[in-house]
Structures are given as structure tokens and as C-alpha cells.
Amino acid sequence: MIHFENVGLRYGMGPEILRDLTFDIPQKSFQFLTGPSGAGKTTLLRLLFLSLQPTRGLIRMFDRNIATIPREELPLLRRRVGIVFQDFRLLDHLTTYENVALPLRVRGKDETSYRADVLELLRWVGLGERVNVLPPVLSGGEKQRAAIARALIDRPEVLLADEPTGNVDPPMARRLLNLFMELNRLGTAVVIATHDLTLMDQVEARRMILSHGQLEIYE
Amino acid sequence: MSKQGQAPARKPAPKSAASATAKRPAIRLRPTGPIVPASNVSGRALMLVIAIMAFLACITLGAVMMVRATAESWQSQISREITIQIKPAEGLDMDKALSDARNIALSFPGTRDATVVDREATARLLEPWLGPGLDLDELPVPRLVVVTIDERAPPDFAALRARLAQVIPQAMLDDHRTWVDRLVAMAHTTALIGTGVLVLVFSAMVLTVVFATRGTLSGNRHIVEVLHFVGAEASFVASEFQKHFLKISLKGSGAGGLLAALCFLLAGWWQSRSLATPQSDQATALFGTFTIGYTGYLGIVATMIVIALLTTLTARYTVMRTIYEIDLIRSDPTRTDAVPE
Numbered sequence: 436m437i438h439f440e441n442v443g444l445r446y447g448m449g450p451e452i453l454r455d456l457t458f459d460i461p462q463k464s465f466q467f468l469t470g471p472s473g474a475g476k477t478t479l480l481r482l483l484f485l486s487l488q489p490t491r492g493l494i495r496m497f498d499r500n501i502a503t504i505p506r507e508e509l510p511l512l513r514r515r516v517g518i519v520f521q522d523f524r525l526l527d528h529l530t531t532y533e534n535v536a537l538p539l540r541v542r543g544k545d546e547t548s549y550r551a552d553v554l555e556l557l558r559w560v561g562l563g564e565r566v567n568v569l570p571p572v573l574s575g576g577e578k579q580r581a582a583i584a585r586a587l588i589d590r591p592e593v594l595l596a597d598e599p600t601g602n603v604d605p606p607m608a609r610r611l612l613n614l615f616m617e618l619n620r621l622g623t624a625v626v627i628a629t630h631d632l633t634l635m636d637q638v639e640a641r642r643m644i645l646s647h648g649q650l651e652i653y654e
Numbered sequence: 655m656s657k658q659g660q661a662p663a664r665k666p667a668p669k670s671a672a673s674a675t676a677k678r679p680a681i682r683l684r685p686t687g688p689i690v691p692a693s694n695v696s697g698r699a700l701m702l703v704i705a706i707m708a709f710l711a712c713i714t715l716g717a718v719m720m721v722r723a724t725a726e727s728w729q730s731q732i733s734r735e736i737t738i739q740i741k742p743a744e745g746l747d748m749d750k751a752l753s754d755a756r757n758i759a760l761s762f763p764g765t766r767d768a769t770v771v772d773r774e775a776t777a778r779l780l781e782p783w784l785g786p787g788l789d790l791d792e793l794p795v796p797r798l799v800v801v802t803i804d805e806r807a808p809p810d811f812a813a814l815r816a817r818l819a820q821v822i823p824q825a826m827l828d829d830h831r832t833w834v835d836r837l838v839a840m841a842h843t844t845a846l847i848g849t850g851v852l853v854l855v856f857s858a859m860v861l862t863v864v865f866a867t868r869g870t871l872s873g874n875r876h877i878v879e880v881l882h883f884v885g886a887e888a889s890f891v892a893s894e895f896q897k898h899f900l901k902i903s904l905k906g907s908g909a910g911g912l913l914a915a916l917c918f919l920l921a922g923w924w925q926s927r928s929l930a931t932p933q934s935d936q937a938t939a940l941f942g943t944f945t946i947g948y949t950g951y952l953g954i955v956a957t958m959i960v961i962a963l964l965t966t967l968t969a970r971y972t973v974m975r976t977i978y979e980i981d982l983i984r985s986d987p988t989r990t991d992a993v994p995e
Contacts, residue, residue, distance in 0.1 A: 526877060
């Protein structure tokens with residue numbers, strides 16, 4: 436589904452942040468992306484989310500070479516990828532419900548067609564009682580779950596999450612992990628970037644370890 | 655992999671939405687809020703800026719139209735008349751000379767009417783200098799014949815002058831050319847200055863509206879980014895912002911334009927109420943009447959529409975450019991200024 440081949444990236448004339456990355460993200464797979472701070476996890480997620488282009492190498496997503504995709508087709512491709520940003524990126528003037536429904540709204544869907552699904556998903560992530568609340572009132576963990584729900588609402592084929600358990604206590608982290616696994620069981624490929632060793636130890640999953648710009652994969 | 659071929663993951667929860675809602679009380683949601691927040695401090699500031707600029711532009715437009723109309727009326731009023739002046743002389747029968755001069759004037763094509771300024775009227779003309787109760791027979795006062803001419807096809811002044819000199823040597827024809835020329839020059843200068851001021855005010859308005867709109871949009875950049883990253887197409891994001899800014903600009907320019915129209919209406923009403931008072935007469939002499947006519951009001955409406963369009967197009971252009979920049983950053987890793995962490 437996603438294929439990287441000898442991908443390298445440098446910022447300006449600086450050293451290569453990522454070097455010779457060659458890997459696949461298969462359909463319905465589940466993996467952790469880990470490594471020390473500054474190893475390039477967020478940069479790699481940006482590449483996976485089409486918000487950066489590599490300085491060398493080939494990236495194929497959904498059978499398309501991303502270097503040759505016209506600009507106007509990028510939104511259509513991004514719709515197949517869900518992303519949970521580290522800083523959530525919720526819109527403060529919209530309620531939890533409206534934030535989660537946003538991806539469907541921008542696709543021009545009618546509110547009545549997705550209302551029940553959004554409410555159901557909000558209940559599933561434990562925000563059933565917070566649907567009408569604005570993000571500034573939500574706790575860190577609640578914001579995290581709202582951001583996850585927003586990434587999931589349109590059934591992405593692959594979900595990217597940047598430190599999704601960074602703001603929650605261990606029981607909530609466990610719950611969120613279960614949520615990701617349940618989603619994966621239903622067919623979505625999941626990539627979780629995290630430092631959290633305890634979280635990774637809870638699941639037998641593929642580990643992609645970035646260090647000094649290079650990737651090692653433990654199946 | 656196609657999306658259609660994928661296993662349905664829509665219902666992550668084990669129970670269907672229908673059965674779940676049957677057990678739980680229905681959740682009341684607020685009416686869906688606009689994607690771009692309806693009003694914030696910068697939006698209100700933009701509305702105020704637009705209102706002020708619309709007001710100034712409409713007032714200038716109306717004032718320039720008024721000045722042009724007044725300048726034109728000066729010109730046409732004074733060029734519509736010529737005067738024949740007959741100086742008294744020994745043995746001249748003034749009444750006969752006046753009547754002859756009138757007949758000569760009327761015999762030329764291009765003249766419409768000729769009136770002898772009678773003794774009473776002449777006395778009234780001289781009253782400010784010589785006081786009331788003037789006896790014209792005691793003083794050698796020149797007498798006048800006022801001739802109305804067709805402005806578009808005036809009579810041959812040289813021929814008229816020659817004919818008068820032949821019949822009445824004391825007659826002098828004043829075609830007001832000196833005055834008309836000076837007034838035409840003044841009217842043109844006034845209209846030109848007015849147009850210059852109008853161009854300046856409109857340029858200032860355009861720049862202010864464009865920069866204020868861009869300033870307001872820069873505060874909403876995070877919304878553009880989020881929409882872009884949740885898969886919104888550029889045209890969708892642009893149309894959301896366009897709608898928002900169209901509302902702001904219609905409110906602002908509507909308020910400014912209506913206020914300007916109200917000012918003209920009030921000034922016109924004041925002038926008609928205080929007709930023939932010294933203040934009103936002075937104001938009328940200087941500015942003409944404070945009515946801008948339907949063309950003036952149409953101009954105000956057109957200004958409002960121009961401002962609304964300008965704001966909307968600026969919003970569209972700025973949003974498209976923001977999205978373009980986000981994509982540009984994507985293809986140029988040296989630029990990380992607006993990439994989400």
C-alpha cells in the first residue's frame with residue numbers, strides 16, 4: 436500500500452535527516468515507529484502524510500508515485516490517510532462533534548448522513564458526554580481522543596498517529612491502544628509514532644526503529 | 655488498493671447506531687457552526703474599516719458629482735445669455751434704441767428671447783450703490799437688453815455686433831466670453847480636482863480593504879491548514895472563506911454606504927427646509943444643491959458592490975495562495991515555516 440525505496444531527506448544544505456529508507460506499510464498492518472528524540476519520526480510521518488517530498492528516492496502510495504501526482508489530486512489522496520497530530524490541531528470554535536465531523540463536512544456530505552456515525556464514534560472513544568464542548572474546555576486526553584476520532588471518522592486506509600498517548604495516563608493509553616488495535620482488526624493499517632516502551636510492550640507488533648536517520652525494522 | 659474493496663470499518667463499535675440510540679436519550683446538538691468563525695475581534699475590525707472606507711468613498715463620490723453638476727450649471731447658465739448695453743448719449747432716444755436693439759437681436763438666428771431691463775429693474779440693480787429712489791433721468795445710466803440664446807447653435811456674434819454698431823453706435827454687445835472662458839476653466843479645474851480626490855480615495859479604499867482582509871485572514875491560517883490536511887479541496891476552503899468575507903464586507907460597506915446616502919438626504923432636506931435663508935443661499939452658491947440624484951445613489955450602490963467584490967476576491971486569492979504555499983513547502987524541504995509539527 437505504501438512503499439519507500441532509498442528515500443532520503445535533508446533540510447537545505449544540512450545533513451540528511453533520513454537516509455536510505457526502504458520499507459513497506461502493507462495493508463491491514465500494525466506497526467510502531469520509534470526512536471530517540473530528533474531521530475526524524477515526525478519528518479517520516481510528514482512524508483507518509485504527503486506534507487513533505489523527499490529529496491531523493493521513490494515513494495509510492497496507493498500505487499501512485501507521489502512525485503508525479505498533480506497538486507489538485509493531493510486532497511483526494513490525503514482523504515485515504517488519517518492523521519493524529521501531536522498538537523491535535525482541533526479548531527477551537529467548533530464543538531467536539533463538529534471537529535470530528537469536519538473531514539466528512541469538507542467532502543460535501545450532508546449532516547444527517549453522518550450524524551449517527553459521528554456520535555457513535557464519539558461514544559466509542561469515551562467522549563459521548565462531551566459532544567457539545569469546545570476544545571479549550573477539554574482535557575489533554577479528551578483532545579487526544581477527539582483528534583483520533585477525527586482521523587478515524589472517514590475510515591482511512593492507513594492511520595498515522597504522532598505520540599497519541601503522550602498526554603494520557605496509563606489506563607487511558609491502554610484504552611487508546613485497544614482502540615487502534617480494534618481499528619486495525621477492522622482493516623486499517625496503523626502507524627503509531629511513540630517513545631512509550633510500556634505501550635509497545637503491550638502488543639506484539641512490528642517495530643520500526645529510527646536512529647541517526649536510518650531505519651531498522653523488527654518484525 | 656481501492657477504498658470500495660476494503661472491509662467496512664464504519665462501525666467500529668459492536669452495536670449499531672440505531673440500537674444504541676434506542677437505549678440512550680437522544681443527544682441534542684447545537685446547529686452546526688460555520689467552519690470559519692462568525693465573528694472575532696479582527697473580523698469586527700475589518701467590518702469597521704470597510705464601513706469607514708465605504709462611507710468616505712461614497713461621500714467623496716457624491717461630493718464630486720455635486721461639484722461637477724454645479725460647475726456645469728455655472729457654465730450653462732452664464733453662456734445662455736448675452737447682454738446688449740446702450741450708453742446714453744446726447745439726442746439718443748433710449749427707449750427706441752432699446753427696442754431697436756431687441757429687434758435686431760431677435761432677427762438673428764440662434765437667439766430665443768430678448769428682454770429690455772426696464773427702468774425699475776435697472777434702478778434695483780443700482781440700488782446697492784446709489785440707494786433707493788433713484789431717478790434714472792438725472793444720471794447717464796447705461797441700459798441693458800438681455801438676450802437668451804440657443805447654447806448649441808449660438809448666433810453669429812461678430813455679425814450681430816457689426817449690425818448693432820451700424821444702427822446704434824452707442825450699443826455694445828457683451829457675449830460674456832471672458833466670463834464663460836474663466837468659468838469653464840474653473841469648472842474644469844474643480845471637476846479635475848474632484849476626480850483626482852475621488853481616484854485617491856478609491857485607491858486608498860482598495861488598498862485598505864485588500865490589506866485589512868489579508869490581515870484578518872492571517873489570523874485564520876490555522877483553519878486553512880487544518881481544512882487542507884483533513885482533505886478539503888482548495889476550492890472548498892476558498893469558498894468557505896469567501897462566504898465569510900462576503901458577509902463581513904456587505905455589512906461594512908452597506909453600513910458605510912447607507913450612512914453616506916443618509917448624509918446627502920439630510921443635507922438636501924436641511925437645504926429645502928431653510929430655502930432662501932442666508933446660510934442656505936451661501937451653501938447653495940458654493941456647493942449647488944445637496945441632491946445627488948439617482949445617479950449618485952446608483953454610484954453609492956456600485957461602490958458598495960465594488961467593495962464587497964474586492965473583499966471576497968482578496969479572500970479567495972489569499973486562501974488559494976496560502977494553500978499553494980503549504981504545497982510549495984511540501985516540495986521544498988528547506989522551508990519548514992508552516993508545516994505542522
